[in-house]
Amino acid sequence: MVAMEAEIAKEVDDAVKFSNASPYPEAKAAFEDLYTDAYEMESVQ
Amino acid sequence: MTMMTYIAAIGAAQREAMLADERVIIFGEDVEANVYGTTGGSKTRAEKGDFVEEFGRHRVRNTPIAEEAMVGTAIGAAMTGLRPIVDLSYSNFLYMAMDQFVNQAAKNRYMFGGQSSIPVVFRSAMFYSLNTAAHHSDRPYPMFMGVPGLKIVVPASASDAKGLLRTAVDSNDPVLIFEAVPLWGLKEEVDENEYRIPFGVARVRREGSDVTVVAISGCVPLALAAAEQVSTDRGISAEVIDPRTLVPLDIKTIIESVRRTGRLIITEPAHRTCGAGAEIAALVAEHAFDALRAPVLRVTAPDMQVPFSPVLEAELYPTAEKIAAAITRVCSNMPVSSESAKGAVL
Numbered sequence: 001m002v003a004m005e006a007e008i009a010k011e012v013d014d015a016v017k018f019s020n021a022s023p024y025p026e027a028k029a030a031f032e033d034l035y036t037d038a039y040e041m042e043s044v045q
Numbered sequence: 046m047t048m049m050t051y052i053a054a055i056g057a058a059q060r061e062a063m064l065a066d067e068r069v070i071i072f073g074e075d076v077e078a079n080v081y082g083t084t085g086g087s088k089t090r091a092e093k094g095d096f097v098e099e100f101g102r103h104r105v106r107n108t109p110i111a112e113e114a115m116v117g118t119a120i121g122a123a124m125t126g127l128r129p130i131v132d133l134s135y136s137n138f139l140y141m142a143m144d145q146f147v148n149q150a151a152k153n154r155y156m157f158g159g160q161s162s163i164p165v166v167f168r169s170a171m172f173y174s175l176n177t178a179a180h181h182s183d184r185p186y187p188m189f190m191g192v193p194g195l196k197i198v199v200p201a202s203a204s205d206a207k208g209l210l211r212t213a214v215d216s217n218d219p220v221l222i223f224e225a226v227p228l229w230g231l232k233e234e235v236d237e238n239e240y241r242i243p244f245g246v247a248r249v250r251r252e253g254s255d256v257t258v259v260a261i262s263g264c265v266p267l268a269l270a271a272a273e274q275v276s277t278d279r280g281i282s283a284e285v286i287d288p289r290t291l292v293p294l295d296i297k298t299i300i301e302s303v304r305r306t307g308r309l310i311i312t313e314p315a316h317r318t319c320g321a322g323a324e325i326a327a328l329v330a331e332h333a334f335d336a337l338r339a340p341v342l343r344v345t346a347p348d349m350q351v352p353f354s355p356v357l358e359a360e361l362y363p364t365a366e367k368i369a370a371a372i373t374r375v376c377s378n379m380p381v382s383s384e385s386a387k388g389a390v391l
Contacts, residue, residue, distance in 0.1 A: 032159065033154055033155050033157075033158055033159035034154070034155050034193055034194055035154075035194070035196075035218045036154070036162050036216075036217035036218050037216075037217075037218070
């Protein structure tokens with residue numbers, strides 16, 4: 001149990017470090033992962 | 046090709062999908078007994094449905110009348126590898142599962158950063174104009190159009206119902222199919238072989254040059270009848286377009302048509318306010334306003350609950366006569382009437 005908690009804490013710490021070290025996402029990332037196929041919601045725009 | 050009803054085409058598509066992929070399962074209200082004829086050939090609840098015999102109860106299963114549990118179960122099953130088709134029966138019953146639709150089905154992929162997909166098909170039937178009263182007669186597809194992450198399908202013919210359902214089952218996103226029950230008995234030549242109809246591709250049901258009529262779901266045959274009527278009576282050439290899917294919407298085909306005709310009518314069985322017609326009118330105003338030679342008109346149901354009285358209910362929905370009147374009006378470039386401004390009929 002102690003080992004599991006330590007492993008989880010490390011994973012979380014690593015994720016926070018990675019996040020802090022990473023640049024903010026580009027604006028276009030706000031439009032990703034809504035659908036699995038990337039069709040244009042308004043193809044005329 | 047085989048002459049087939051709309052509802053039989055749904056059943057044929059489900060059988061094809063079940064045969065093609067063992068990950069496809071069907072569950073929902075009364076699917077084992079095949080009450081409406083989409084899961085086999087048995088006629089009574091006491092008989093076992095053909096699908097149950099053919100595919101087994103591990104793939105065709107009744108659920109309790111608990112829509113939130115049905116939809117939630119389907120989402121979980123889809124995220125872990127199955128491809129459920131959920132029969133929710135009446136479209137009104139979708140409201141019971143709104144949290145699962147809006148907060149889970151539509152958002153899970155986005156909130157997991159694209160690491161999950163939700164390949165579920167939710168079928169429901171719009172039992173309007175059949176005297177089933179306010180709790181069973183809604184046409185609620187527009188409110189789901191406002192939920193990013195869902196795909197919205199509104200087949201209007203047997204061949205489209207079959208091909209669109211196969212595409213829906215292939216989709217890795219949640220798809221809501223709204224079937225107009227008044228169309229269930231409509232017959233059409235249908236290819237008995239497997240085929241798919243891509244989402245976001247409208248079907249031009251009738252070509253014309255004077256006015257574009259975008260007809261949705263149960264309004265498609267009415268619009269075709271109206272187009273025939275105004276052609277005979279007044280020599281007006283009406284183009285009738287069935288979008289077939291509302292999310293994604295083939296706005297290109299609609300705009301190209303309006304640029305040719307200069308006039309647009311949208312007819313649908315849903316309420317007027319914030320209906321699919323309102324969205325289509327807005328898109329055309331944004332992208333083809335310069336092409337319009339007359340105001341855009343909508344022929345819809347008014348913002349009214351559905352009465353049980355057959356006489357009163359019949360007053361609510363678009364008819365071929367109402368659509369023909371709207372066509373005549375825009376082709377005369379007449380001003381919008383006060384009746385239209387009230388949203389009563391047009």
